[in-house]
Amino acid sequence: MSPRAQQAVADATRVVGYTKYVELIEDLIKDKEVVSTGMMQEIDRCQKALDLAMEGHRVAVVSSGDPGIYGMAGLVLELATKCPAEDRPEVEVISGISAVGASAACLGAPLMHDFAVISLSDLLTPWEVIRRRVELAAEGDFVIALYNPKSVKRNWQIEEVKNIVLKHRPVMTPVGIVHHASRDGEAKVIANLGGFTDEHIDMFSMVIIGNSRTYVKEGYMITPRGYQV
Amino acid sequence: MSPRAQQAVADATRVVGYTKYVELIEDLIKDKEVVSTGMMQEIDRCQKALDLAMEGHRVAVVSSGDPGIYGMAGLVLELATKCPAEDRPEVEVISGISAVGASAACLGAPLMHDFAVISLSDLLTPWEVIRRRVELAAEGDFVIALYNPKSVKRNWQIEEVKNIVLKHRPVMTPVGIVHHASRDGEAKVIANLGGFTDEHIDMFSMVIIGNSRTYVKEGYMITPRGYQV
Numbered sequence: 073m074s075p076r077a078q079q080a081v082a083d084a085t086r087v088v089g090y091t092k093y094v095e096l097i098e099d100l101i102k103d104k105e106v107v108s109t110g111m112m113q114e115i116d117r118c119q120k121a122l123d124l125a126m127e128g129h130r131v132a133v134v135s136s137g138d139p140g141i142y143g144m145a146g147l148v149l150e151l152a153t154k155c156p157a158e159d160r161p162e163v164e165v166i167s168g169i170s171a172v173g174a175s176a177a178c179l180g181a182p183l184m185h186d187f188a189v190i191s192l193s194d195l196l197t198p199w200e201v202i203r204r205r206v207e208l209a210a211e212g213d214f215v216i217a218l219y220n221p222k223s224v225k226r227n228w229q230i231e232e233v234k235n236i237v238l239k240h241r242p243v244m245t246p247v248g249i250v251h252h253a254s255r256d257g258e259a260k261v262i263a264n265l266g267g268f269t270d271e272h273i274d275m276f277s278m279v280i281i282g283n284s285r286t287y288v289k290e291g292y293m294i295t296p297r298g299y300q301v
Numbered sequence: 302m303s304p305r306a307q308q309a310v311a312d313a314t315r316v317v318g319y320t321k322y323v324e325l326i327e328d329l330i331k332d333k334e335v336v337s338t339g340m341m342q343e344i345d346r347c348q349k350a351l352d353l354a355m356e357g358h359r360v361a362v363v364s365s366g367d368p369g370i371y372g373m374a375g376l377v378l379e380l381a382t383k384c385p386a387e388d389r390p391e392v393e394v395i396s397g398i399s400a401v402g403a404s405a406a407c408l409g410a411p412l413m414h415d416f417a418v419i420s421l422s423d424l425l426t427p428w429e430v431i432r433r434r435v436e437l438a439a440e441g442d443f444v445i446a447l448y449n450p451k452s453v454k455r456n457w458q459i460e461e462v463k464n465i466v467l468k469h470r471p472v473m474t475p476v477g478i479v480h481h482a483s484r485d486g487e488a489k490v491i492a493n494l495g496g497f498t499d500e501h502i503d504m505f506s507m508v509i510i511g512n513s514r515t516y517v518k519e520g521y522m523i524t525p526r527g528y529q530v
Contacts, residue, residue, distance in 0.1 A: 074303055074398060115528055140405040146413035146523055150530050153518040160519070167406040167483070169303060169396050176369040177396040184375035185426070186434050188417045188443065196527030197414070201442070205415050208441035212434045214417060254396070289382040290389070294375055298425030299344055301379050 088121040089134030118147045125161035138170035172217045175250035175278035180292030187215035210240040218279040246282040317350040318363030347376045354390035367399035401446045403482035404507035409521030416444035439469040447508040475511040
């Protein structure tokens with residue numbers, strides 16, 4: 073968490089967020105009034121934050137990772153721009169350490185070259201769109217970072233991704249899996265494209281598939297930038 | 302800068318980095334001994350950091366943005382894994398606020414959906430590889446973030462990118478340009494695909510091209526996640 077984000081929470085008179093994320097910063101929130109809601113109530117949550125701001129509160133909406141990468145920044149702004157101009161709250165997006173960046177740091181240096189970031193969640197995006205993006209990213213030899221790679225109910229997509237990328241890259245291409253990146257319980261596995269789906273993967277995991285030059289050495293996953301070393 | 306990165310610099314007995322980046326954190330470095338070198342001396346700089354570590358120093362290699370995204374993490378690890386096992390320094394990569402994340406926050410919320418990150422620098426990568434990635438990312442309707450979009454000598458690539466993406470997206474597709482993201486002098490322009498190359502763009506700029514659904518409203522560049530709002 074950046075000092076700027078810490079300051080924003082400290083300066084707020086109300087804190088809004090998904091229950092589990094709010095719990096992560098209890099120390100910072102202290103005795104502030106908190107509006108926390110469960111998963112899948114994103115619209116209500118962001119609207120509530122805007123309502124509080126329009127009532128005169130200084131509100132911090134708490135997101136995990138970087139709120140500007142698949143986070144709450146978009147929904148807050150979509151709703152804010154619908155508020156009547158005279159009441160519209162001022163919104164500032166404060167970026168954080170992204171899950172993809174934190175995961176990369178944990179694995180070594182897999183993002184030294186061009187990469188594609190794709191969410192496998194098909195709740196709001198048709199699978200056909202996601203599948204096609206995986207295909208094109210694989211074809212372009214992008215390093216591929218997968219958000220929301222697998223859940224209890226959504227478990228076959230990651231297998232399909234594996235099969236698509238295998239059409240373009242060798243079985244031994246390194247694949248890094250990071251759980252709870254930069255949080256308590258952070259753990260990683262470095263596997264390969266042929267076998268990585270046998271590892272434990274869930275909604276707290278980030279999967280990073282190397283490009284054709286990515287290698288593993290001394291436990292580090294490295295995508296060379298291209299320097300002659 | 303995260304508290305963890307600040308602590309790493311505070312704990313170091315030597316600081317190594319590109320002169321301009323070291324200057325940005327002068328207050329933090331105080332009277333520590335600094336090895337700063339100019340641009341284009343990346344290999345020397347990282348090897349020097351490892352040499353100092355092998356002499357027993359605790360060394361902080363300073364990078365701008367996230368060192369794990371096109372930063373010095375890769376080169377340090379590539380060189381570290383070549384050190385003899387008995388002397389090999391322990392390397393920890395500490396992620397930061399990425400330039401792409403900081404730029405997105407400055408523009409609004411353009412990265413709410415799948416995105417491709419591409420560097421237009423052809424110093425270490427053949428232009429044909431870069432060009433093809435732009436083509437595939439455009440075809441897949443990825444939001445496209447461009448690192449190193451243009452320099453004094455390398456000025457025609459951004460025009461080619463524009464023409465490629467125009468084959469797949471409307472002229473009015475929003476394009477955000479951020480200069481000096483999250484630093485003194487931060488500035489932004491939101492233009493469109495047809496005209497963005499008329500704006501000032503240099504090596505301190507990040508260019509983010511929206512996908513087919515990205516829109517601009519009340520000065521914010523927003524890529525909807527897909528919620529029904």
